[in-house]
Amino acid sequence: MAHRVFLAAITTYVEPKSFKEAMCDSRWRAAMQTEIQALENNSTWTLASLPPGKKALGSRWIYKVKHRSEGTVERFKARLVVFGNHQVEGIDYSDTFAPVVKMCITLS
Numbered sequence: 420m421a422h423r424v425f426l427a428a429i430t431t432y433v434e435p436k437s438f439k440e441a442m443c444d445s446r447w448r449a450a451m452q453t454e455i456q457a458l459e460n461n462s463t464w465t466l467a468s469l470p471p472g473k474k475a476l477g478s479r480w481i482y483k484v485k486h487r488s489e490g491t492v493e494r495f496k497a498r499l500v501v502f503g504n505h506q507v508e509g510i511d512y513s514d515t516f517a518p519v520v521k522m523c524i525t526l527s
Contacts, residue, residue, distance in 0.1 A: 434483060438480055441482055447497060479499075479502070480497055481497070481500055
């Protein structure tokens with residue numbers, strides 16, 4: 420029975436597929452602001468001029484609703500990711516931001 424409650428809880432919220440959809444909900448706007456603030460606090464990037472003839476890599480937002488084990492909402496998570504598929508091997512592979520995996524260990 421507990422698994423049914425969990426499944427019902429995690430299907431209650433629809434994650435936005437686009438920035439435009441996310442901007443219609445204050446919870447997603449707050450999640451995006453939190454992500455931007457964290458990136459700024461961690462000095463993730465520095466503003467610089469592009470070299471002549473180069474284009475900046477694009478980015479997009481990814482949205483996920485994070486749930487606790489009992490199915491309640493823990494938080495609305497927004498992650499800013501770069502389009503790495505536009506990179507060229509040997510030229511700009513080393514210039515990509517990669518999010519760090521958050522490992523959770525449960526002790527029995």
